[in-house]
Amino acid sequence: MTVNMKPEVLLQSDASLTGSNTLGFSVVAEHLCQVEQLPQLQAALALAKRSAWPVLLLGGGSNLILSERLPGLVIQLNNRGISCLEQHAGQVIVDVAAGENWHDWVAYSLSQGWFGLENMALIPGTVGAAPIQNIGAYGVELKDCFHSLTAWDRQQQRQVTLYPHECDFGYRHSIFKGVAAGRYVIWTVRFRLSTTPDLKLNYGGIAQYLSDQGIDQPQPLDLFNAVCDIRRSKLPDPAQLGNVGSFFENPRVTLAQYEALKRNFPTLVAFPAGEGRMKLAAGWLIDQAGWKGYCAANVGVYEKQALVLVNHGGGDRRSLLALAAEVQQSVREKFGVMLSIEPRQYPAA
Numbered sequence: 001m002t003v004n005m006k007p008e009v010l011l012q013s014d015a016s017l018t019g020s021n022t023l024g025f026s027v028v029a030e031h032l033c034q035v036e037q038l039p040q041l042q043a044a045l046a047l048a049k050r051s052a053w054p055v056l057l058l059g060g061g062s063n064l065i066l067s068e069r070l071p072g073l074v075i076q077l078n079n080r081g082i083s084c085l086e087q088h089a090g091q092v093i094v095d096v097a098a099g100e101n102w103h104d105w106v107a108y109s110l111s112q113g114w115f116g117l118e119n120m121a122l123i124p125g126t127v128g129a130a131p132i133q134n135i136g137a138y139g140v141e142l143k144d145c146f147h148s149l150t151a152w153d154r155q156q157q158r159q160v161t162l163y164p165h166e167c168d169f170g171y172r173h174s175i176f177k178g179v180a181a182g183r184y185v186i187w188t189v190r191f192r193l194s195t196t197p198d199l200k201l202n203y204g205g206i207a208q209y210l211s212d213q214g215i216d217q218p219q220p221l222d223l224f225n226a227v228c229d230i231r232r233s234k235l236p237d238p239a240q241l242g243n244v245g246s247f248f249e250n251p252r253v254t255l256a257q258y259e260a261l262k263r264n265f266p267t268l269v270a271f272p273a274g275e276g277r278m279k280l281a282a283g284w285l286i287d288q289a290g291w292k293g294y295c296a297a298n299v300g301v302y303e304k305q306a307l308v309l310v311n312h313g314g315g316d317r318r319s320l321l322a323l324a325a326e327v328q329q330s331v332r333e334k335f336g337v338m339l340s341i342e343p344r345q346y347p348a349a
């Protein structure tokens with residue numbers, strides 16, 4: 001059923017979101033609306049408030065574990081547009097609408113000679129969701145190129161601009177996941193990019209890959225292509241095999257905990273995480289606990305990367321979380337480390 005809520009906003013009831021979550025779960029939203037303009041967003045939020053409906057902001061659904069039926073209203077932002085606000089002293093400030101596809105934006109930035117996002121190529125999802133968990137890959141995080149964002153503040157009922165010091169960015173973290181969860185609808189994200197390349201090659205086998213290709217003086221496009229190739233070889237394509245990328249965060253431990261573990265497990269993989277802490281490779285822990293390639297009825301652990309849980313078809317949130325709990329328990333028993341689930345569960349468990 002489709003109801004005209006305001007002249008410009010269409011509200012759809014019992015809408016299927018099966019094609020809108022990368023796990024490929026069978027999901028139905030009680031109500032769904034797509035918004036392109038700020039007044040449509042305001043109208044949709046006002047209706048939800050009057051109706052006492054919970055609201056879910058949905059981007060590409062690549063970091064969400066959804067239940068079969070979502071109560072209330074799901075809002076999908078379809079605003080579009082990329083505009084260069086400033087170009088000065090080798091830098092550009094570019095404003096990008098939340099509804100733009102992240103990877104397409106990365107490719108576009110490169111085509112314009114705006115550099116800095118190459119290492120984050122091929123991350124699924126939308127630009128608007130990128131600040132939520134401060135997305136990152138191959139040694140670069142969103143915060144490294146972030147200038148500011150504009151958002152609709154649902155608490156103060158006004159449009160606001162937020163700068164880095166207000167966002168509390170950390171490893172897979174920001175205020176939008178923390179103290180301000182649900183408060184802001186991110187409308188545009190502004191990036192500070194460089195017109196001079198500064199390639200970050202020392203992470204995740206990029207340098208080795210380029211050297212194997214015989215590229216000894218890589219250009220930004222070479223880095224972009226290398227990241228895409230490496231990712232395609234390691235991660236399942238959600239169109240073929242449902243997944244949300246890394247299912248668990250890499251756990252951070254103290255130096256003392258790391259050293260104790262390293263004594264017992266000399267091949268332990270870990271990276272410095274600042275302030276006397278180390279980040280353990282969660283994929284390595286899960287692999288060592290024997291889960292890589294494990295297949296339950298409908299869900300499993302990806303055969304090439306143990307950090308990725310997959311839906312083989314017909315899986316649902318319950319079966320996936322049951323598998324995740326088993327993985328967590330066995331890693332805790334073997335290493336004494338608790339793994340935290342990275343994607344958001346909605347509705348909350």
Ligand SMILES: Cc1cc2nc3c(=O)[nH]c(=O)nc-3n(C[C@H](O)[C@H](O)[C@H](O)COP(=O)(O)OP(=O)(O)OC[C@H]3O[C@@H](n4cnc5c(N)ncnc54)[C@H](O)[C@@H]3O)c2cc1C
Nearest residue numbers: 057059060061062063124125126128129135136186244245
């Ligand atoms: C194959 C694969 C690989 C991945 N690799 C990486 C990786 O390398 N690095 C990484 O960091 N992540 C990775 N991810 C996770 C995911 O791609 C990112 O978290 C991405 O930013 C999610 O974007 P989305 O639009 O799909 O958000 P969704 O999953 O739709 O939403 C995620 C969260 O953001 C909120 N949200 C969405 N849009 C807005 C908005 N405009 N305003 C306010 N809140 C909003 C939602 O309510 C939800 O809480 C990967 C996922 C997959 C499937």
